[in-house]
């Protein structure tokens with residue numbers, strides 16, 4: 001069986017926070033605000049993977065009002081979710097992602113992000129792609145006050 005999963009997340013950008021994307025800290029004037037470390041791309045990926053497996057979503061697994069997840073490392077959250085999904089027999093075929101923000105530019109960090117995610121998910125870098133986009137001045141992402149991420153994954157399961 002193969003199944004697709006879709007995930008989306010958005011975080012406000014504020015001064016004094018790190019800008020994290022897929023576990024990579026990118027130098028920037030502002031970073032994501034949030035309860036955890038607020039890695040917007042990893043949160044979208046967790047939702048895509050959990051959705052494809054049909055076992056929940058990021059907010060159910062890691063509630064934003066749970067003190068356990070205050071400043072939580074999103075790489076660790078992804079690890080917990082991915083272990084649960086793999087225990088159900090799922091493998092990742094590929095993962096494709098879009099990060100939308102005005103600043104910073106994602107392209108110079110694209111390979112680092114792909115490698116970070118490939119390591120976290122235990123797959124080859126070729127199975128993961130990441131694109132950076134701007135929002136052409138539209139909405140909060142275009143105004144530079146938010147960053148949005150979309151993730152689409154394909155999982156396969158030979159047990160079903």
Ligand SMILES: [Zn+2]
Nearest residue numbers: 009038040043
């Ligand atoms: Zn989030």
